Amino acid sequence: MASSACGNCAFFDDHHGNNAATTQDGGLCRYNPPVSQPTPEAHGLWPVVSEKDWCGHFAPEAVGGMTAAE
Template identity: 60%
Template sequence: MDMTTSCTSCIFFDNHAANGKAPAADAGLCRFNPPVSQPGPDAHGLWPVVTTNDWCGHFTAQRQTSRAA
């Protein structure tokens, strides 16, 4: 898979850097679909964890200006 069409280049990839935390090494969250709900009523939903070189059929290229904002 070409790195230009992998999760790290996708507009739906969240590396956590935007929320003030250090990015996880080679991992992030896929924000394409809503979080997966958990079985218990008090449990929180979870976003899928992906690596920077993962890919899927929902890839949408990252806009150059959105990372800089």
């Protein structure tokens, strides 16, 4: 059984960081919509989490599960 960590979660997106910047073991949590839209013209930000983080919304990755739109 996979450990309950962001890196094994269906909502973890390791493809893109905010502003196209990537972090070492980080990714985006897509459980909730983007947050903190500082100005009307700015995009909201997805929370950046570590592969070893976790939260109570963890959901195991399903084979052929969700993928981000490119």
